[in-house]
Amino acid sequence: MHEMSLAVDLVEQLVDVLVREKSTRVIEINVVMGAMSGVERVPFEFAFPVAAEGTPIAGAVLNIEEVPLVLKCSDCNQETEPEDLIMICPQCNSISVEIVQGKEFLIKSMEVQ
Numbered sequence: 080m081h082e083m084s085l086a087v088d089l090v091e092q093l094v095d096v097l098v099r100e101k102s103t104r105v106i107e108i109n110v111v112m113g114a115m116s117g118v119e120r121v122p123f124e125f126a127f128p129v130a131a132e133g134t135p136i137a138g139a140v141l142n143i144e145e146v147p148l149v150l151k152c153s154d155c156n157q158e159t160e161p162e163d164l165i166m167i168c169p170q171c172n173s174i175s176v177e178i179v180q181g182k183e184f185l186i187k188s189m190e191v192q
């Protein structure tokens with residue numbers, strides 16, 4: 080499962096932060112998950128506590144902030160949030176679009192003790 084390896088990576092990153100901050104425990108973590116990040120929310124929410132088990136991250140509350148896909152079209156110059164996750168401008172049907180937002184998968188903030 081793809082989400083499990085992502086959850087393990089995330090837990091490893093959190094452990095690194097804990098060591099750096101000389102903290103012992105993570106209470107809460109806020110993650111930004113883009114619509115095009117390739118991460119599925121539900122399996123990730125399932126995988127995270129499993130990956131965290133037996134680490135100082137165990138018991139941390141996981142908050143996920145989902146951000147929509149935003150495209151910028153180089154033909155009509157509009158920024159749009161397409162309803163479907165396809166790389167086509169909903170305004171003019173151009174395929175000359177760039178992803179402005181929606182690919183992120185990162186730690187936004189965390190609370191440690």
Ligand SMILES: [Zn+2]
Nearest residue numbers: 152155168171
């Ligand atoms: Zn366009």
